[in-house]
Amino acid sequence: MTSNDLAKHYAFTVIITTYDRPDFLRESLKAAINQTHKPLEVLIIDDNSSKDYTSVLSEFPAGSFTYHKFSESSGANVARNFGIANAKGDAIAFLDDDDVWDPDYLAQHNIMLLEADAVLCGYRFLEEPNKKNINPITCVTPEIIKHGNKFCGMSGVTCKTELAKELMFDIELPNSQDWDFFVRIAQSGALLANIPKDIFNYRRGHLSISTEVVNITIENTKRRLKAFKKHRKFLGEDAYNERVVNQILSYIGQKKNKLSWLRFAFKEAGVRATVKAIGASLGRKFGLMQKPDRV
Numbered sequence: 203m204t205s206n207d208l209a210k211h212y213a214f215t216v217i218i219t220t221y222d223r224p225d226f227l228r229e230s231l232k233a234a235i236n237q238t239h240k241p242l243e244v245l246i247i248d249d250n251s252s253k254d255y256t257s258v259l260s261e262f263p264a265g266s267f268t269y270h271k272f273s274e275s276s277g278a279n280v281a282r283n284f285g286i287a288n289a290k291g292d293a294i295a296f297l298d299d300d301d302v303w304d305p306d307y308l309a310q311h312n313i314m315l316l317e318a319d320a321v322l323c324g325y326r327f328l329e330e331p332n333k334k335n336i337n338p339i340t341c342v343t344p345e346i347i348k349h350g351n352k353f354c355g356m357s358g359v360t361c362k363t364e365l366a367k368e369l370m371f372d373i374e375l376p377n378s379q380d381w382d383f384f385v386r387i388a389q390s391g392a393l394l395a396n397i398p399k400d401i402f403n404y405r406r407g408h409l410s411i412s413t414e415v416v417n418i419t420i421e422n423t424k425r426r427l428k429a430f431k432k433h434r435k436f437l438g439e440d441a442y443n444e445r446v447v448n449q450i451l452s453y454i455g456q457k458k459n460k461l462s463w464l465r466f467a468f469k470e471a472g473v474r475a476t477v478k479a480i481g482a483s484l485g486r487k488f489g490l491m492q493k494p495d496r497v
Contacts, residue, residue, distance in 0.1 A: 210312075210315075210316055211239075211312065212291070212292055212293040212312050212315055213241075213242035213290075213291040213292050213293070214239070214241040214242055214291050214293050214294070214295050214308055214311075214312075214360070215241065215242060215243050215244075215245060215285070215289035215290060215291035215293070215294050215295070215363065216234045216241045216243070216244040216245065216294075216295045216297060216308075217245050217247065217282060217285030217286070217289070217294060217295070217296050217297065218230055218231065218234065218244065218245065218246045218247070218297045218298075218299055219247050219249065219278050219281040219282060219285070219296075219297075219298060219299065220246060220247070220248050220249070220251065220255075220299035221248070221249040221250075221251050221275070221299070222251045222252060222253045223251075223253075223299050223300060224251075224253055224254070224255045224257070224258040225258070226299050226300040226405070227246070227255065227258060227299045228258045228261065229302050230297055230298070230299050230300065230301060230302055230303075231244065231246065231258075231262060231267060232262075233302045233303040233304075233305075233307075234267075234295075234297060234303065235262065235266050235267070236305060237303070237305060237306075237307060237308045237309070238305050238306050238308075238309050239306070239308040239309035239312050241291070241295070241308060242290060242291040243267075243268065243289075243290055243291060244266065244267040244268070245267070245268050245270065245285045245288065245289070246259075246267055246268065246269045246270065247270055247272070247281040247282070247284055247285050248269065248270065248271040248272065249272050249275050249276060249277065249278070249280075249281050250271065250272045250273065250274050250275040250276075251271070255269070270284070272284075276373075277373065278298075278379065279371035279372065279373045279375065279379055280371075280373050282296060282356070282371050282379075283370050283371050283373065286363075286366045286367055286370060286371075287367070289363050289366070289367075291363060292362065292363050292364075293311075293312075293315055293360055293361065293362050293363055294360065294361050294362075294363050294366045295307075295308060295311065295359075295360045296356040296357065296359050296360075296361075297356075297357050298355065298356060298357045300405040300407070301325075301328075301355075301357035301402055301403060301404055301405055302328065302402060302403040302405075303357075303401070303402045303403075304401045304402055304403075306401070307323075307401050307402055308360075310323070310397055310399070310401055311323070311360040311397070314395050314397055315360060315362065317393070317395065318393040318394060318395035319361070319362050319365050319387070319392035319393045319394070320359065320360065320361040320362065320365060320387050320392060320393075320394050320395070321359070321360045321361075321394075321395050321396070321397060322337075322342065322353040322354050322358055322359055322384075322394070322395070322396045322397070323353075323354060323358045323396065323397035323399065323400075323401050323402070324336035324337060324353075324354065324358070324396075324397065324398060324399055324400040324401065325354055325357075325358055325400050325401070325402050325403065325404040326400040326402075326403055326404070327403070327404055327405075327406055328403040328404060328405045328406070329405070329406055331403075334400045335353075335354070335400070335404075336398055336399065336400055337352050337353050337396055337398060338398045339396055339398070340395060340396055340397075340398060341393075341394075341395060341396075342384070342388075342394040342395060342396050343388070344385075344388040344389070344436075347381070347384050347385055347388050347394075348436070348437055348438070348441045349441070350381065350445065351380055351381040351384060353384075353396055354380075354404070355380050355404065356379065356380050356383075357402055357404065358401075358402055358404075359380070359383070361387075365387070365390070365392055368390070369383065369386050369387065369390065371383060372432075374428070375428055375429055375432075376425050376426065376428065377425075377426050377428075377429070378426070378428075378429035378430075381429060382429050382432065382433070385433050385436060389436065415452045415453050416453045416456045416457055420462065420463065420466050423449065423450060423466075426449065427446055427449060427450075427470065430442060430445050430446055430449070440475075443471040443472055443474070443475035444471075444475055444478075444479075446467075446470050446471040446475070447467050447470070447471035447475045447476050447478075447479045448479060450463060450466055450467045450470060450471065451463065451464075451467055451476070451479050451480070464476070467479070
């Protein structure tokens with residue numbers, strides 16, 4: 203690394219996606235604008251919210267952000283792609299409207315981007331600050347990504363703009379956008395790094411993941427398997443079946459129609475993977491099956 207590299211000060215484009223949460227946006231926008239490493243620009247992409255953002259946006263200095271509202275709801279991936287396409291910075295930082303960065307968030311990502319093409323980081327739960335998710339791994343290899351997203355959602359991701367414009371987000375995926383993005387970064391040969399610190403607040407929301415998984419239907423679960431099917435070759439059969447069966451059997455003890463879910467698991471992941479997953483759960487308290495990955 204040269205002395206010029208060490209002095210690199212990335213000009214960040216911050217892309218904030220929002221929908222019907224102006225009060226949350228107030229917090230995320232304030233955190234983005236008040237970074238110690240000032241961003242070049244902050245783009246707010248509103249996915250056709252029904253709520254009025256005028257009052258909240260008026261609290262911030264003119265010129266400190268650019269606000270664009272879609273004429274129809276198109277989803278977070280379309281919103282992110284719009285931001286990427288219009289980004290002027292040489293690095294992009296993604297932020298969901300309900301999460302809040304620490305003041306030195308961009309400064310720490312800037313340092314890691316000196317040696318990597320994209321960077322992830324740890325977080326703490328906004329509602330429970332003492333509860334954190336920090337992965338000690340610093341070099342994120344394709345093999346690590348095969349086992350799921352053990353790192354963060356998009357609010358913890360920065361990426362060099364050239365790479366982001368090359369990859370974009372898959373607008374056909376209903377979920378697992380972060381993991382899909384990480385897989386394609388790995389497949390491109392780009393370097394993916396992780397900051398083993400909690401440097402932003404992740405808002406869990408009123409509906410817990412466990413509640414959502416317990417109440418999900420088989421039809422909706424089929425849609426959630428789309429990212430795994432897309433990257434089946436990358437995963438390999440063993441990892442693919444493991445990821446699929448763990449997704450299907452998550453919280454099986456609390457679900458209704460357990461036999462239907464077991465038949466679904468046998469069909470999608472095969473007998474071996476399903477039996478292995480059931481066996482691994484026997485030592486746990488009934489009803490507390492393996493939780494799904496973030497994806």
